[in-house]
Structure formats: C-alpha cells, structure tokens
Amino acid sequence: MRLDKYLGDTALLTRKEAAEAIRRGRVTVEGAAGPCKPNQNIDPASDVVLLDGEVLRYQTCHYLMLHKPAGFITATEGSTLTVMDLVPKVSKNLFPVGRLDKDTEGLLLITDDGSLGHRLLSPKHHVGKTYEVHTRAPLSGEDLDRLRSGVDIGEKELTLPAEAAMDGEGHLLLTLYEGRYHQVKRMLLAVGNEVVYLKRLSFGPLQLGDLTLGACRELTEEEAEALRNA
Numbered sequence: 001m002r003l004d005k006y007l008g009d010t011a012l013l014t015r016k017e018a019a020e021a022i023r024r025g026r027v028t029v030e031g032a033a034g035p036c037k038p039n040q041n042i043d044p045a046s047d048v049v050l051l052d053g054e055v056l057r058y059q060t061c062h063y064l065m066l067h068k069p070a071g072f073i074t075a076t077e078g079s080t081l082t083v084m085d086l087v088p089k090v091s092k093n094l095f096p097v098g099r100l101d102k103d104t105e106g107l108l109l110i111t112d113d114g115s116l117g118h119r120l121l122s123p124k125h126h127v128g129k130t131y132e133v134h135t136r137a138p139l140s141g142e143d144l145d146r147l148r149s150g151v152d153i154g155e156k157e158l159t160l161p162a163e164a165a166m167d168g169e170g171h172l173l174l175t176l177y178e179g180r181y182h183q184v185k186r187m188l189l190a191v192g193n194e195v196v197y198l199k200r201l202s203f204g205p206l207q208l209g210d211l212t213l214g215a216c217r218e219l220t221e222e223e224a225e226a227l228r229n230a
C-alpha cells in the first residue's frame with residue numbers, strides 16, 4: 001500500500017496533507033533508509049509507521065461504545081446535538097447502530113462496519129437488548145407476564161416474547177429481541193403504565209458496565225469478536 005494512502009486510512013489525512021506531513025519529516029517508517037516518499041510502498045501487516053513519533057495502527061473497521069446521555073439525538077448530522085458530537089472522529093464513516101430516543105440513556109454502538117451494523121439490526125438476527133426501565137406506577141406480576149408474552153402496541157403483530165423481571169431497586173429489566181419504534185415506551189403504555197426513565201444496559205454480547213455517562217471507548221478485541229459472532 002502507498003504510504004500516503006496508509007496515512008489517509010490510519011490518521012485520516014487527505015493525500016495532500018499526507019504529502020505535506022511526509023515532506024516536513026513528520027512521518028517515519030521504522031527500519032527504512034532515507035527520507036519517506038508519498039508513493040513508497042509499505043506493508044500494513046509488518047511495517048511500523050510513526051506520525052510525530054506516534055505509532056499508527058491500521059484498523060479496517062472501528063467499533064465504539066458510547067454511554068449516551070439524555071439530550072442528544074441519534075443521528076449522524078443535525079442542527080441540534082447528536083451522539084456523534086460525543087464520539088472521537090476515528091473514521092469518516094461512523095454511524096450509530098440502531099437508535100435511542102433523545103431522552104434515553106445508555107449503550108449505543110457506533111461503527112463504520114456497514115455490513116455488521118445491518119446484520120445486527122436485521123429482524124432475522126434478534127440481538128437481545130436489555131433496558132432498565134423506571135415506570136410511573138409499580139408493575140404487577142400480571143403486567144410482567146403480559147410484557148413477557150407480547151402486547152398490542154397498535155401494529156399488526158403483537159410484540160415478540162421478551163424477558164421481564166424486577167431488579168433489586170424496584171426497576172424493570174426488560175430484554176427485547178426486536179427493535180420497533182419507541183418500543184419500550186409503547187409496551188409500557190400497553191399495560192397502562194408510563195416510562196419515566198430509560199437506559200439501555202446491554203446490546204447483544206456488549207455490556208455498558210461502569211462506562212461513565214457521556215464517555216466513549218473502543219471495544220476490546222474480545223468484544224468486537226463476540227459482536228461479529230452474535
């Protein structure tokens with residue numbers, strides 16, 4: 001691969017910026033003799049390339065986990081704050097996988113891996129998503145049973161079977177295997193209740209854990225692998 005293309009892929013430099021960085025001596029290829037050239041060939045698998053003394057890592061796709069706060073819309077652009085304002089610009093093609101409402105908090109996967117994103121959202125895949133739900137009124141055992149077996153949210157089909165249980169704090173933990181518009185809120189309305197706070201705790205094999213509200217991190221290799229196998 002040409003060195004300027006490699007700099008484009010790893011450091012998001014344009015061809016012109018890459019040529020300029022090389023000309024200014026900001027780029028070094030470990031072990032190579034003489035000054036670098038934009039059109040010189042490097043092997044991304046074995047060559048170590050540094051920009052301003054920092055080793056560049058070649059990664060074809062990026063996988064990020066965001067702890068979305070309320071107040072941000074799930075979109076790649078818009079006139080108001082979007083989740084992308086909270087995400088480092090590691091790639092030009094990042095997009096959120098699925099959506100959380102503006103007032104919902106929690107785990108949002110952001111990637112530039114288009115085929116994985118589509119696969120995870122496909123109704124065929126039924127990736128489980130667990131939500132912590134605070135409701136206006138307490139839920140009865142009968143309400144939980146109804147949420148588990150499927151409720152009428154005004155569409156042709158009832159909701160698919162879900163998991164519903166109360167946590168130690170008296171909040172509902174609801175795991176869904178589909179993703180319809182405002183699904184959690186509409187399911188709670190269907191049992192005569194109302195969501196007052198909503199947070200997504202997990203998405204497939206990914207767990208939000210103790211990631212700080214508003215923070216974003218790269219998935220570990222194990223997490224990315226588990227997601228690809230989900």
Ligand code: URA
Binds near residue numbers: 099102181182
């Ligand atoms: N269900 C909802 O109602 N809202 C969300 O943000 C996610 C799931």
